[in-house]
Amino acid sequence: MTTFDRVGIWNWERPDIAEELHYAQYAEEQGLDSVWQGESRLVRDAMTVMGAYTQVTDEIDIAPGVTNCYTRNVALMAQTFSTLDELSGGRMKLGIGAWWDPLASNVGIERENPLRRMWEYCTVTKRLLDLENVTYEGDTLAVENIELDLVRSNADARDVPIYVGATGPTMHKLTGELVGLGVCGGVFMNYLIPPEHNELGVEKLEEGVEKQGGTLGDVDRPQLIAVSMDEDYDAAVENARHLVTQYIGQQPHIRTACGIDPERGEEIKEELGSWPAKEADIERASRLVDDEIVTNVVAAGTPEDVVERVGEYCEAGCTEPVVYSLGDNVEDVIDVFAEHKAS
The missing domain is CATH 1.10.150 (DNA polymerase; domain 1)
Structure with a gap:
């Protein structure tokens, strides 16, 4: 039987926002490991919904899958995830992507050199979450003498691993380098791609992380996978x-x-x-x-077809399938994957 060491769900665009909270709770009850909240289009913002998740769950990891490295400045992003880390009791992950056009350009953002932007954004955000005082002069952002101002709250460093939402080979290689440097924890691999696309991504991840003295085993590789399940x-x-x-x-x-x-x-x-x-x-x-x-x-x-296909993504490099049910049978999908979790 196909089994998975870890399984997550991806919540997105349900007619009633209460459904998304319910599915996060249900996934936790069934023993799943993570809930990721979409934020790639102008639907619901992930931060608000994830804040709600922290209050209705106790153990499941929570992450945006993914937010972007343009619309929130690095200080605000670090501040937001510092707060969410407190609310969740240390269960947050931070998934960041490079957004897409024409949406970005339509709201006045020029995505010049998204690779450099991702490198600089993740680097500064990580340093802020580590409670460093940061001055940084880059090609796409600059900050001077900033730090999280935690005078009257918990002043411990925030252990919030960063995951780069990568699709293309160059972004995978960059992510590997960031993991090797200790900036990021892994990659959040994209959906609506075939499993064989993972193989090139993993090759580039390995190339990047080894360049910085690490190994592929250092790179966590959860992946968003669209699921449409029906008998x-x-x-x-x-x-x-x-x-x-x-x-x-x-x-x-x-x-x-x-x-x-x-x-x-x-x-x-x-x-x-x-x-x-x-x-x-x-x-x-x-x-x-x-x-x-x-x-x-x-x-x-069918359920058997779906599990087999998701297994192919894992064989091609995914370490945690994060399943997105395209139908209304979300609980059924959760149940099927809970049954296939390794004990």
Whole structure:
């Protein structure tokens, strides 16, 4: 039987926010290890929801999957996670990605040199969480004589591991280097990509961490994996089609990494139109997304199919599947993965 050492869930865009709190509680009750909150689009902000998680759970780890390195300055990010660390009793992780266009440019952010930005942002945030006084002059950010001002609260360093949300090979290599330097704890591998994409990512992680004197074993590698589970295989595939269409059409890094023929990817982008897409746009563009495209990037099918496919991601380098149920049967998905957790 396929087993997993650790399993997490990813909460995102449920009709009622109370459902997300419930699923975090239920995942903890069933023995899962982490709950990650999405924040890649302008839906719910992760910080508010994670604060609520700290008050309705006791043991499960909590993280954004992922926030970004642009919209909150480093001091505010460190301040926020210092607070969440206190509220959670030391259960926080910090997942940070480089965001995406056109969303970033539409809100006035120029994503020039996102690799350098990630390096500098993680470096300064880590030093602030370690309660250092920081002066830093970089290419993308500069701070002078700042530190967390913990005069009347717990003044211990905040043990909040940082995870870089990486999709492309260069960001994986950079993450490996940051882990080797002790800045980051690992990578949060992306979803809507095939398992074989992990292999290149792991190769680059190893290259980066070894450059800084570490080993691949130093790099934790949780991964967001979309799951569409139904006893009716065809229904499971159909339920995933709209999400796959939306992300291939809107997000260039997914379109590049998902394994789709580049010409078909451009056709989907053109048919979907500009961001944000309407439901009618997604429905129209989804006619270009066949079953093979869907099942290449989503763990779709019966419970047995889903577990087997998620196992393939782990064989390709993931150390903790973080499953995102695309259907309403979130508790069923949690139950299935709880049954497959190694004892």
